[in-house]
Amino acid sequence: MVDPKHYGRGTAAGHKGHSAAARQNSAEAASEVTETLARRHRQMIAAWTPYGVAGAIPEQISNDLGLPVHVIRPRAGELVKRKLLFEVGKRQGGLGCRVMAYSVTAPADGAA
16 A cells, blocks of 8 residues: 655645635645655755755755745755755855755764
């Protein structure tokens, strides 16, 4: 039996909303994203790989791929859940905030 897709395992896009209409629209959009998730995950892994152990922040990947950062961040979270991407510390982001950097290589200290 094939394991069903699930947000908690990083194999389905998440959705949210407060009103019934917002939840409905969000669920429909997440369903569409989930259909292309495997391809997008492969794209994300390929984009992070050249950064090696040091990793990169989502803004760097956004610039590399020409995609909005709001497309990159959720995919990073999904890949972390699947243990295909690892948090390697925070760095200065484009807006001056410290943001999480990710790598395809698990930290040597075993923190992942």
